[in-house]
Amino acid sequence: MTGFFRTYPFIVVLVVMALVFGFLSPTFLEAGNLSNILKQASLLGFVALGTCFVLIGGGLDLSVGSVVALSSVLIAGLSATLPPIVGIHVALLAGILVGVANGYFVTAFNFQPIIVTISSMAIVRGIAMAYSDSRPIFGTLPDELFLLADGVVFGLPVPALLFFLACAIAALFLRYTNLGRQIYQVGGNEEAARLAGINVARVKIVTYAISGFLSAFAGLMLVARMQSGEAVRTGVGWELDAIAAAAIGGVSLMGGIGTVVGTLCGALIIGMMANAFNLLGVNPYWQRIVIGIVLAIAVASYSSGNLREMLKRLRFSKQRN
Amino acid sequence: MLLEVRGVSKFYPGVKALKGVDFNIDAGEVVAVVGENGAGKSTLMKIIAGAIQPNQGELLVDNEPVSFSGPLEAQSRGICTIYQELMIVPELSVVENVFLGHLKERRGFLNWPVMRKEAQAILDRLGLTASLDAKAGDLSVAEQQLIEIAKSLSRKSRLLIMDEPTASLSKEEVANLFELVRSLKADGIAVVLITHHLHEIFEICDRLIVLRDGEYVGASNIKDIDEAGLVEMMLGHKVETEDDSRHRAAIGDEIVLHAKDLTRSPYLDNINLTLRRGEVLGIAGLMGAGRTELVRAIYGADLLDSGELSINGKLTYVGSPRAALDHGLGLAPEDRKIQGLVLSMSIGQNTTLPSLASHGGTLGINLAKENRAAEELCKRLFVKYADINHAVGTLSGGNQQKVVLAKLLGAGTDIYLLDEPTRGIDIGAKEAIFDLIWDLTAQGNSVIIISSVIEELIRVCDRIMCLHLGRVTQTYDRGDFDLSRIMLNAMGKTSEDIEAVQ
Incomplete structure (x- = not known):
């Protein structure tokens, strides 16, 4: 079991954190609150899952938050005149297209991913704002859609259920398919992957497309919850929260390393902290500060092997002084 | 002290x-x-x-x-x-x-x-x-x-x-x-x-x-x-003396690789070469002679300006490493850490890198089958490891090099392009690699090997081609090998120059 904890330290962090919060606030561990956390965390979770793919493949996608916004206004806007299923398809397709475009510019011209996706972040947000005229769109959406946000199946809120399902598919994909393995290879050593006969461009474009798709899907879930679409404030800063979630879960920003389980836990940890701080009435400024500290500790512990090694070194240097 | x-x-x-x-x-x-x-x-x-x-x-x-x-x-x-x-x-x-x-x-x-x-x-x-x-x-x-x-x-x-x-x-x-x-x-x-x-x-x-x-x-x-x-x-024991009978025996008449006027300026200038089935062709030359560029071009890793390549007698366009692998060409690149291995992945996963598709079941990769294949390949090359799931970066240099070669074995290659396979590895590992080369050729594969150490080429090759500034200066058959002449050719002297001095 120690091997398991060393490989998945974030699970320990998740459990310990839940127990501590439960101790501090009696309402925290109540079923209603836990389901609330799952609902909220799963929204960011979809985006973080996409980011996890891109990061493992050695890329970076900052356009995710804008894609969430575009998807939300497309669904809400198109549903005014067309059946919602059309709007949903258009939105998901738009997400994939943004991803493919990101991947194309990164691979075909060898542009830096950060530059390409900063550009698309601005462009996509601009398109969403132009489409919605920067005003919230209250579409005439069918009630079934809201079930996506409020429904409960097997005792789990539907968004969480869908998120877990997506995670399961993603994990199986990464572990058991050729393409999944190639993502790790390309992220771990692009040149070696190319010389081993892998179509590097294709693999990278796929990761960005997955990220675009999952972000658009998060947009769909958001519309279902808010019953409206909005372009200006939706998903702002999510790209960084998604990267933070992935990094807390052990995904390396250098590429080639990371797991879906880790990303899932990272998203839950961030969601849990936000929820618990609200329950405890912690000042929002402090929330940001604590999230920052958690991220720093997480990344430090991964980059130095593991936390135990770090503590050992600390003790060692104390002995010497 | x-x-x-x-x-x-x-x-x-x-x-x-x-x-x-x-x-x-x-x-x-x-x-x-x-x-x-x-x-x-x-x-x-x-x-x-x-x-x-x-x-x-x-x-x-x-x-x-x-x-x-x-x-x-x-x-x-x-x-x-x-x-x-x-x-x-x-x-x-x-x-x-x-x-x-x-x-x-x-x-x-x-x-x-x-x-x-x-x-x-x-x-x-x-x-x-x-x-x-x-x-x-x-x-x-x-x-x-x-x-x-x-x-x-x-x-x-x-x-x-x-x-x-x-x-x-x-x-x-x-x-x-x-x-x-x-x-x-x-x-x-x-x-x-x-x-x-x-x-x-x-x-x-x-x-x-x-x-x-x-x-x-x-x-x-x-x-x-x-x-x-x-x-x-x-x-910890004595080295066996060289057994020369392992050479030549395997060489057939069939030309498996024929390169005509390969040019990629400024590295390669009208290079011609032939490789027979079962043959070991050595490429001697200094750094920057175009040795690495030559095998990379044959492998499709870099694109040629002009020239023709025939594989097994058929004119072939090799536009990418994938195409090369499909035609049975395999490259063990010069710098294993930068080009050969994915250091963050396990020994097993690196070994199966180019051959992964062949370990698929109907529902995706069969991990148990993949692991067995990797273990098999590593065993054939005597890779020393504690656990095949450890990161490949934890291996010593010689064992890393063996993993690079194991990769090729698994890929079903029959023409091996080995770029400095012996660099930075010890005598024991070197012997294992030479043995592997002879085994491969005995089974009807062909090998092109680059080495900066000409003594090694003389030991292992059937033919040695000397390269200088992207041009072939001389080719020697086994039997005509002469360390100092090969060295001079690699340094750009033509055979006429050498005759003139002597």
């Missing part, structure tokens, strides 16, 4: 990398640390350099015990290391590199006049003619190495550890380097040399110590030992 190491041991989880090793060196001595890959040379050097701390044992500098918390502390005691992978910042100038990490300041500002003066003095002493303002990345490897040495001299170093310093140098550059080592020695600087080239040990060193599997095997004065004795100490 300048430096004394007493009974140091270093454990890693599950591995004892070093067991009670003693070592000492005095001012003005040159001592070689010899051993196969994984013998513990690097571990010992890292302990001396302060990069890692031993679990047991002690270090004494000037007869007083020390305990280094990091390389900086070792450097402050005059111990500097020049790693095989040079620590040059290519975008910075020569003078900035020389003072990297210890720039001189005066009242909070950088004192360039003093630094330039000191750097120039050191460069003059080293015989480096490059300008102080030249970008370090624009210099040759040999010159970059001199900058590394300059760096340590500027820190007033008294003990220089050189890890495989000659690995990427030409003969002439090696001679210059050794001349320099002799003059450093005369100035009382001690040098620890790690090398796989035995003749270098006999040329330059005063003493040597031998490590095997992390254990101290013994020490000797150079004058008390010969090459055979040293090899026996390293391996």
Whole structure:
């Protein structure tokens, strides 16, 4: 079991954190609150899952938050005149297209991913704002859609259920398919992957497309919850929260390393902290500060092997002084 | 005694990398640390350099015990290391590199006049003619190495550890380097040399110590030992003598690879070559002769300007490594860490990298089957590992190289392009690779091998082609091999030039 904890330290962090919060606030561990956390965390979770793919493949996608916004206004806007299923398809397709475009510019011209996706972040947000005229769109959406946000199946809120399902598919994909393995290879050593006969461009474009798709899907879930679409404030800063979630879960920003389980836990940890701080009435400024500290500790512990090694070194240097 | 190491041991989880090793060196001595890959040379050097701390044992500098918390502390005691992978910042100038990490300041500002003066003095002493303002990345490897040495001299170093310093140098550059080592020695600087080239040990060193599997095997004065004795100490047994009958037997008439007028300026200039089934073709040449570029072009890793390639008699366009693999070509690239392996992935996953599709079941990769295939391949090449799921980066250099070759075996290749497969690996691993090459050709595969060590080519090849500045200067069949002629051809002399001199 120690091997398991060393490989998945974030699970320990998740459990310990839940127990501590439960101790501090009696309402925290109540079923209603836990389901609330799952609902909220799963929204960011979809985006973080996409980011996890891109990061493992050695890329970076900052356009995710804008894609969430575009998807939300497309669904809400198109549903005014067309059946919602059309709007949903258009939105998901738009997400994939943004991803493919990101991947194309990164691979075909060898542009830096950060530059390409900063550009698309601005462009996509601009398109969403132009489409919605920067005003919230209250579409005439069918009630079934809201079930996506409020429904409960097997005792789990539907968004969480869908998120877990997506995670399961993603994990199986990464572990058991050729393409999944190639993502790790390309992220771990692009040149070696190319010389081993892998179509590097294709693999990278796929990761960005997955990220675009999952972000658009998060947009769909958001519309279902808010019953409206909005372009200006939706998903702002999510790209960084998604990267933070992935990094807390052990995904390396250098590429080639990371797991879906880790990303899932990272998203839950961030969601849990936000929820618990609200329950405890912690000042929002402090929330940001604590999230920052958690991220720093997480990344430090991964980059130095593991936390135990770090503590050992600390003790060692104390002995010497 | 300048430096004394007493009974140091270093454990890693599950591995004892070093067991009670003693070592000492005095001012003005040159001592070689010899051993196969994984013998513990690097571990010992890292302990001396302060990069890692031993679990047991002690270090004494000037007869007083020390305990280094990091390389900086070792450097402050005059111990500097020049790693095989040079620590040059290519975008910075020569003078900035020389003072990297210890720039001189005066009242909070950088004192360039003093630094330039000191750097120039050191460069003059080293015989480096490059300008102080030249970008370090624009210099040759040999010159970059001199900058590394300059760096340590500027820190007033008294003990220089050189890890495989000659690995990427030409003969002439090696001679210059050794001349320099002799003059450093005369100035009382001690040098620890790690090398796989035995003749270098006999040329330059005063003493040597031998490590095997992390254990101290013994020490000797150079004058008390010969090459055979040293090899026996390293391996723990005698080397078998060469069996020449393994050559030639396998060669068929069929031409499996025919390249016509391959050109990729400025690296390749109208190169023609043929490779028969079962043949081992060696490519001799200096760094920059176009050797690597030639095999990369054949493999489709770089695109040709012009030229034709026929595989198994059929004119073929190889536009990408994928296409090359599909045609049965496999490349073991020159730099295994940069081009050959995904260091973050496991040994097994690296082994199956190009052949993954063949381990698929209906529902995706069959992990158990993949693992078995990887273990099988690694066993065939005698890769030494603790667990096939460990990261490939934890293996020693020789074993990493074997994993690169295992990859090709699994890919179903029948034409092997091996770029410097023996660089930086020990005698035992080298023998294993030669054996593999002979086995492959006996089974009807063909091999093109590049090596900077012509003796190795002479040992293993059926034919040797000499390359100089992108042109073929001469080709020799087995039986006509002549070390000095091949060397001259590789240095750009045509056979007429050689005849004229003789």
